[in-house]
Amino acid sequence: MDRAILSGNEAIARGAYEAGVKVASAYPGTPSTEILENVINYKEIDASWAPNEKVALEVAIGASFGGARALACMKHVGVNVAADPLFTLSYTGVRGGLVLVVADDPEMHSSQNEQDSRNYAKFAKIPMLEPADSEECKEFTRLAFELSEEFDTPVMLRSVTRISHGKSIVTLGKRVDNLPAPALVKDAAKLVMLPGNARVRHPKVEERIVNLSLWGGTAAINRSEIRSADLGVICSGVVYQYVREILPEASILKLGMVHPLPHDLIRDFASKVKTLLVIEELDPFIEEQVKAMGLSVTGKALFSLCGELSPGRIRNALEQGGLLAKVTSAPLTVEKLPPRPPNMCPGCPHRGVFYLLNRLNAYVTGDIGCYTLGFLPPLNAMDTCVCMGASISNASGIVRSLPREEQKRVVAVIGDSTFLHTGVNSLMEMAWNQAPATVLILDNRITAMTGRQENPASGFTLNGEVAPEVNIADLCRAIGIKHVVTVDPYDLVATRAVLEAEMQRPEPSVIITDRPCCLMKGECRFEKGKILAVDQNKCTGCKACLRIGCPAIEWQPASDGKKGKAYIDPLLCTGCTVCQQLCKFDAIN
Amino acid sequence: MNDKVTNILLVGVGGQGTLLASEILSETFMLAGFDVKKSEIHGMSQRGGSVVSHVRFGREVASPTVPEGEGDVLFGFELLEAYRYLPLLHAGAKVVVNDYRIPPPSVLLGQEVYPDDLAERIRRRFPDFLLVDGLHLASEAGNPKAANTVLLGAVSKRLEIAEEHWLAALHKMVPAKALEVNIRAFQMGRVL
Structure with a gap:
């Protein structure tokens, strides 16, 4: 058997391939993005990006209704967008197996919140599997498709950052080849969710979750590992690995299916240990249900509701709870060091725009993308950021609460991919109701933050095939925005003039900046300019060029008490000229 | 093969190539017959932020992340980041660091100073410390971009894995046109 070191995301893609998946759809979002990027290695699967997660799930639902096995992938907050189809999909059930992969981000390494997706499985009354390493990612994905068809239900597979972006050894298997061929089959009573039909389906949903719980009592993925009779831990996913590390002698009930819970198995496990713990990241999801069973159990009394767990955090909590002897040696500490937060790249077309927004004293309603980094000093040019698409609707709402002079300061900033994700709905509202705010669409021709994925305006598909491009300016006009201006964000004078004019306008307007992401090298999309250097004789040390926070x-x-000077790293400079335009002494050339 | 798990931490600045180096390490350990796990963060931190990759190998590895204070080897791509992550190590850990400085934003802006004695500070705490002039040696090998591979060579000497597995992993992971330079850079690291 072939073995490979795969990330959780690569293994989920492999599992989908082995399960015979025919259609896969997703919107990129850390830490889920690489699943679909790896699915395209398997030519048997029709894989594509969707403009947002709701659409992605609906594409997968369509494929399932056609009888094919279908996969949808998203990050945790993406499920909020996809929640509408998800809850009714629970009622219709499936034809071909359907698996929704959700990648949670405890600790918020790259997210705006750390909601616990296990609650969605309970809320939507569907099963959720949670793998603990890459091998399980692959095997559970395969199993999820079988369960989906056997129990006529969508199945959620939950990963977390440490699983999706962790790697471990996987044994590769073959693709199943005995699945029925997809075909159109009329079954309106099951698939048309009018009240009369839905009332018939709802009891089946309730019955299904009971049956799944019974199945979980005998399934191999829920595993009771009896060691010590003193301490037993119920856990799942990556936390299982941490518990094995810190409590090698403890008995463990490892849950591969975190919803619904196998009640008899839990009761049996609890009866075999003196002290029962639930160790889980984020919400007391398992703990509350175990308590509702009337069992005595400890969980969040010891472990935080916030952030991810780690071997060290579990060890500390157990020590403080008196369940583990204290380690005597004091941990090594280091002095306070200059921090290193993420930053926009040298040559990023967003940088000059945020510099100007700062200088113009704009109140910026922000959005999700690389440009959210415009919040950081020295740019300090973002005032709100809630969720995908919210910049425009937040601006539309905030101007309604303000006097005219303050309204002029409000600028919504959103990227091309985020605009097409959900921002376009918000712009429709703004145009319809004539909210007097300015919208700045930073069109860098790519979904940059998640690693440069194509989007409906970029001109290419997930597979790199040429595709129709949404014309964002025409779209804005079609929605009803009368004033749409396109400007080169590297031209500070022109950009400033456009910003000033549009901010004064007492009606909605859109400014589009049109420079590609500077990371898109070798694709004929971004070209470096002349690399710049500081003329040390002309530089007066005024620091004007530092105000844009360019890493180059x-x-x-100066060491001798004189004024210091600026220096440009030629290896980092892309020749965007933004700093050159800020230099009043002609010292940058 | 004993049950001890070996813990390696790769630290640097987003974009420096920590991910590829951790891939080569993992591949090597798998080829040598060990269980391997690794963990890292993609996404936001890769925009020039501080990054850390965990690689663990042994007969059987549970956690993909190194338990705090149990790091055996620190593979540093940048001095300030190497110093930042020292608390992840145990007192007898081996430290190999590229003699390379990337100023963080507050230093670029002139608000803070990049400490100039980091190498000495690391050496005082970790006697088994090697500072490598990766850029210079890689240039000698034929391409300054192979600096990480010089470091990898130096790290490889501090782990009990046969050379053949390292070379096999390099052959598998490095593009053909860059292979010769990288093998040379790796060998230069092994004699440090």
Whole structure:
């Protein structure tokens, strides 16, 4: 058997391939993005990006209704967008197996919240599997498709950052080849969710979850590992690995299916240990249900509701709870160091725009993408950021609460991919109700933050095939925005003039910046300009060029008590000229 | 093969190539017959932020992340980041660091100073410390971009894995046109 080291995301893609999946759809979102990017290695699967997660899930539902096995993938907050179809899909059930992969981000490494997706499985009354390493990612994905068809239900597979972006060894299997061929089959009573039909389906949903719980009592993925009779831990996913590390002698009930819970198995496990713990990240999801069973159990009294767990955090909590002897040696500490937060790249077309928004004292309603980094000093040019698409609707709402002079300061900033994700709905509202705010669409021709994925305006599909491009300016006009201006964000004078004019306008307007992401090298989309250098004779040390926070520009203090000077790293400079335009002394050339 | 799990931490600045280096390490350990796990963060932190990859190998590995204070080897791509993650190590850990500085934003802006004695500070705490002039040696090998591979060579000497597995992993993971330079860079690291 072939073995490979795969990330959780690669293994989920492999599992989908082995399960015979025919159609896969997703919207990129860390930490889920690489699933679909790896699915395209398997030519048997029709894989594509969707403009947002709701659409992705609906594409997968359509494929399932056609009789094919279908996969949809998203990050945790994507399920909020996809929740509408998800809850009714629970009622219709499936024809071909349907699996929704959700990648949670405890600790918020790359997210705006750390909601616990296990609650969605309970809320939508569907099963959820949770793998603990890459091998399980692959095997559970395969199993999820079988369960989906056997119990006529969508199945959620939950990963977390440490599973999706962790790698471990996987044994590769073959693709199943005995699935029925997809075909159109009329079954309106099951698939048309009018009240009369839905009332018939709802009891089946309730019955299904009971049956799944019974199945979970005998399924191999829910595993009771009896060691010590003193301490037993109920856990799942990556936390299982941490518990094995820190409590090698403890008995463990490892749950591969976290919803519905196998009640008899839990009771049996609890009866075999003196002290029962639930160790889980984020919400007391398992703990509350075990308590509702009337069992005595400890969980969030010891472990935080916030952030991810780690071997060290579990060890500390157990030590404080008196369940583990204290380690005597004090941990090594280091002095406070200059922090290193993420930053926009050298040459990023967003940088000059945020500099100007700062100088114009704009109140910026922000959105989700690389440009959210415009919040950081020295740009300090973002005032709100809630969720995908919210910049425009937040601006539309905020201007309604303000006097005219303050309204002029409100600018919504959103990227091309986020605009097409859900921002376009918000712009429709703004145009319809004539909210007097300015919308700035930073069109860099790509979904940059998640690693440069194509979008409906980029001109290519997931597979790199040429595709129709949404014309964002025409779309804005079609929605009803009368004033749509396109400007080169590297031209600070022109951009400033456009911003000033549109911010004054007492009606909605859209400004589009049109420079491609500077990371898109080798694709004929981004070209470097002339690499710039600071003329040390002309530089007066005024620091004007430092105000844009470009990683290529460094302040070099003078050692002899004189004024320092700026220096440009030629290896980092892309020649965007933004700093050059800020230099009043013609010192950058 | 004993039951001890070996813990390696790769630290640097997003975009420096920690991910590829951790891939080569993992592949090597798998080829040598070990269980391997690794963990890292993609996404936001890769925009020039501080990054850390965990690689663990042994007969059987549970957690994909290194338990805090149990790191055996620190593979540093940048001095400030190497220093930042020292608390993840145990007192007898081996430290191999590229002699390379990337100023963080507050230093670029002239608001803070990049400490100039980091190498000495690391050496005081970790006697088994090697500072490598990766850029210079890689240039000698034929391409300054192979600096990480020089470091990898130095790290490889501090792990009990046969050379053949390292070379096999390099052959598998490095593009053909860059292979010769990288093998040379790797060998230069092994004699440090």
